[in-house]
Amino acid sequence: xxxxxxxxxxxxxxxxxxxxxxxxxxxxxxxxxxxxxxxxxxxxxxxxxxxxxxxxxxxxxxxxxxxxxxxxxxxxxxxxxxxxxxxxxxxxxxxxxxxxxxxxxxxxxxxxxxxxxxxxxxxxxxxxxxxxxxxxxxxxxxxxxxxxxxxxxxxxxxxxxxxxxxxxxxxxxxxxxxxxxxxxxxxxxxxxxxxxxxxxxxxxxxxxxxxxxxxxxxxxxxxxxxxxxxxxxxxxxxxxxxxxxxxxxxxxxxxxxxxxxxxxxxxxxxxxxxxxxxxxxxxxxxxxxxxxxxxxxx
Numbered sequence: 001x002x003x004x005x006x007x008x009x010x011x012x013x014x015x016x017x018x019x020x021x022x023x024x025x026x027x028x029x030x031x032x033x034x035x036x037x038x039x040x041x042x043x044x045x046x047x048x049x050x051x052x053x054x055x056x057x058x059x060x061x062x063x064x065x066x067x068x069x070x071x072x073x074x075x076x077x078x079x080x081x082x083x084x085x086x087x088x089x090x091x092x093x094x095x096x097x098x099x100x101x102x103x104x105x106x107x108x109x110x111x112x113x114x115x116x117x118x119x120x121x122x123x124x125x126x127x128x129x130x131x132x133x134x135x136x137x138x139x140x141x142x143x144x145x146x147x148x149x150x151x152x153x154x155x156x157x158x159x160x161x162x163x164x165x166x167x168x169x170x171x172x173x174x175x176x177x178x179x180x181x182x183x184x185x186x187x188x189x190x191x192x193x194x195x196x197x198x199x200x201x202x203x204x205x206x207x208x209x210x211x212x213x214x215x216x217x218x219x220x221x222x223x224x225x226x227x228x229x230x231x232x233x234x235x236x237x238x239x240x241x242x243x244x245x246x247x248x249x250x251x252x253x254x255x256x257x258x259x260x261x262x263x264x265x266x267x268x269x270x271x272x273x274x275x276x277x278x279x280x281x282x283x284x285x286x287x288x289x290x291x292x293x294x295x296x297x298x
Contacts, residue, residue: 225252
């Protein structure tokens with residue numbers, strides 16, 4: 001396993017930031033770590049990178065224990081914190097050279113990460129002259145300098161404009177082909193575009209840990225929009241699992257079912273029995289944002 005977390009707890013005074021959190025991440029996975037503000041995401045990431053210590057529990061990164069093998073953990077993980085700590089007065093290459101000396105990596109590796117993160121056009125500028133998107137690239141380049149097997153990224157797309165979001169998203173996906181990526185974000189579209197699996201934390205506890213496609217598919221609340229060639233009364237829709245009907249106009253209806261079974265075939269049968277023609281039919285699956293709100297609004 002690239003990351004192992006076993007019953008980790010952390011308290012800040014009387015506030016329990018993490019409450020016996022456990023999960024594991026296999027090598028090569030891209031996992032989204034989701035939760036409301038204050039749920040414990042950044043705290044756990046800081047623990048996994050040995051920036052802070054847990055009060056209870058155990059954790060391993062690349063097989064190294066976070067409690068007594070901190071140096072080995074730090075060598076094997078690349079970390080981009082939420083507030084990207086950059087020296088704004090340094091030039092891009094100067095900043096990366098400074099960090100390369102700490103990691104004892106070659107100058108050739110500096111050029112490799114500059115190319116990998118798309119920094120080449122801006123590499124001769126001071127960091128203070130860079131846009132937010134390029135500053136994030138510098139942070140990613142620094143996290144990749146020592147070629148770690150695991151990347152831990154805390155809100156890597158915060159504050160980026162739509163074009164920058166796409167660029168950083170594609171960069172993370174590209175990096176994730178060869179490395180394990182554990183990232184937190186509030187942007188659900190990013191998770192849907194990048195991640196294979198999601199872990200949702202709320203009030204310090206893991207409340208969901210599933211493959212993203214499986215999680216979306218499992219939602220039993222099903223919304224189907226259907227248009228007929230003629231009006232239908234609400235009383236004619238006789239389905240035991242139909243919870244509500246919204247009439248958009250005389251012939252268009254939005255039907256809310258509570259069912260794991262796809263209800264579209266039943267609606268085709270219904271239309272045939274009533275002598276109706278279906279002009280359009282759309283299944284509206286819940287997206288990750290809707291699922292997230294439902295699971296964290298308790």
